[in-house]
Each structure stands twice: as structure tokens, then as C-alpha cells.
Amino acid sequence: MAKSKPSKTASAEEKIKEAARHVFTKKGYAATRTRDIAEEAGINLALLNYYFRSKEKLFGIVMEERMAQFFGLITPIVNDVNSTLDRKIELIVSYYVDMLLQNPDLPLFIMSELRHDSDLFRKFQVQNLIINSHLILQLKEKQPSIHPLHFVVSILGLTIFPFIAKPIIQSTDALNSQMFAAMMEERKKLVPKWAKAMIKVK
Amino acid sequence: MAKSKPSKTASAEEKIKEAARHVFTKKGYAATRTRDIAEEAGINLALLNYYFRSKEKLFGIVMEERMAQFFGLITPIVNDVNSTLDRKIELIVSYYVDMLLQNPDLPLFIMSELRHDSDLFRKFQVQNLIINSHLILQLKEKQPSIHPLHFVVSILGLTIFPFIAKPIIQSTDALNSQMFAAMMEERKKLVPKWAKAMIKVK
DNA sequence: GTCTATACAAAGATAGAC
């Protein structure tokens, strides 16, 4: 869990990784100081370099984990040849909402860091993963006159964008943390219904 | 224009501001070095401090401009009591697409920096601007059983999210820069149609 | 493995000449 404080029982190495995950995800690579990580881990700064050699190496490890968490979720769903289009959409939305409620900083972190370091997703081959997916085929079949990528981007946008805009939405006094979570729960039902209606539109 | 090189005729002060706008927007505050800005502006580092005192001050000026550009666009549209709901949506999408095609880094910049520095939009009162808008009234009237904020977030998400996810989408060999622009042009028509269908959904 | 102390590098800010 990204948000929990490092447990007392964990090894120093694991405590550092936990703290790094948290601080990097919240502040981004450039704004993070290794001292912040050491402090949050409750260990000495020198120990961080003892275990991980450098800030960059530690970041690489964390980033790889977070990418897997973010993109790994979607892979099996979009490529399942046995599920219907509607079912796929339901699963994508529902899984992402649950996971992002636990890790609200994740999308902004991934998007921000990827901007600088564009080699990272070549490694994960996100492109093929989505472009050549079974989901794309099903979308093409249901609505041949619109590029299926439109729908993929839209469904992900409807699900993920609220988390990216969360700082803005929440500055509103009218929406506290529980209300935000409640809205996202509602979206598990709404987005699939909306998607269905959108795909019908000519 | 954020992307153009500082013109030869501009004053040093303006050249620095232009360069700062560009570099800050692209890399974010923490990852930006004042030396980068000076170099891109084609002036000496000392001059930057002569005009702007500090990195933070310079950033503040740039940030305020960019916030105004990002949020200023939407204010008059959502509060126009004489335009229909459909028309408002058309305008929001169309204006944002045009502006963001010229400033593709802007959304990620705003969202990233706002995360750390949450006082900035209190200044702009984005909340009231949206929450108490005429658009919200119209949405509530048209679909009373769903919180109007859902639709606002969705319409903005459908419009803005593609720019945030652009680095990922573009890693796909199948989508170059012109194709991305073409897709966004299509969205000027698609998003309003989709929104209309979404609002009808019960 | 873990700490203290410190070296080293990078980046922000300023002094002072022109």
C-alpha cells in the first residue's frame, strides 16, 4: 500500500522502498529529496545509498512497480476474447476506480514522469497492448465509422481524469474526500451506461 | 505563444519570461534550472535575477498567466445566461481543443504544479466559477437525478484527458502528431454529441 | 547493517566591472 507508513517490522530495505514509493509518487522525481525518503523511512540517509546506490536507481525500481500497477490492470481485461464489449468496459471502470481510490496520486505521477522519460513505456509496450487488443476489434465492429481509439481514450478519460483533476475539484468546499469517493462509486455504474450510449451515436 | 523561440526584437525581460513560460511548462518547477531558462532566452543567468529576483518569483508570474489562460477560457462560456446547454458544450470543447493544440503541455503542467501549491486556485476561485455557474443550473434542470458535477468533469475529461495522455497515445507508432491533431478536431463534433446522449441516460 | 561526518556536485543568487 502506497499510503501506509512503513511498518516497524519491515526490513530497512523494504521500509526505504515503501517510503520512496510514497514520496516519489506524491512529489515526482525532481521535487523529491533523498533526505525526505530517508526521514519518512525512519532510517539514515547513508543507508539509502547503501541499498540502492543512487536516487535514480531507486526511482527506477519504484517507477517500474507503479507502471505495472497502472497498466497491468487493463491488459488481461482488454485481451479477454471471451468477454463482451459491455463487460470489458464494466470491468475496466470498476477495477480502475477501486485501485485509484487507494492510489489517487498514481495517474498524475505516471503521466508527469512519462513526459520526461519516454522510454519507460516502450518497455511496457502499452501501445500494442491496447492497439491490437480484442477490445479494439469489438469497438470497430460495433461502430465502424469512428476510430476505436476515440472510445478507448474516452472511457479511460471518464474514469481516470477525475483523479487527475481531484486537487481542483476538491478545492471546492462543496466536495470533501468522502463525497469524491462516493462520486467515483457512482461512476462505476454511470461510465458503462454512458459508453454504451456514446458508441451508438453516429 | 508558448512554443515559439524568443524573438530577436523582444526586450530581455520579455525574452526571459517567454523562455520561462516554455521551460517551466514543459518540465515543471522542480525540474527546471534557471540556467536552462537563461540559455533558452539567449541571455546571461545574472540577468534573470536582475529582472525577477528569484526562480520562485519568476515562476509565480508564469503560473498566474497560465492559470488565466487555462481557466479564463471557460468562465464566460459557462456563465452566459443567454446560450443553451448544447451551445455551451460546443463552445467549451471547441475552444479548449484549439487552445490546447497550441499548448499541449498546459493541462499536465497546471495539474502537476497545483498538486503542490494548492493556494493558487483559491486565488482564481475556480470552485465558485464552476459550481455556481449557469451551466450547472442547466444541467440540473435537464437531468435532475444525476449530480451536475458528473457532467462537468466528464465533458472536461473527454476534452482535456487526451492531451494529458498524449505521451502515451503517441508512443504508439500508429499515431503521429498530425493524426493526433486530426482526432482532436473530430472530437469537436463528437464530444458534444456524446454529451447530449450521456445527459439523456437515466 | 547502521550510523556520523564529510566530500563533491549542482543549482540559485549576488558582487562588481563594464
Added chain:
DNA sequence: GTCTATCTTTGTATAGAC
């Protein structure tokens, strides 16, 4: 106003004791 040179601060990494 603009530059060169330099000071200061901050942050990463290492040496060496325990």
C-alpha cells in the same frame, strides 16, 4: 542593462567508525 566571476545553499554520494 548586461556580463564574468564567485559565493552560498542544497542535495547526492561516500568514507570510515561502530
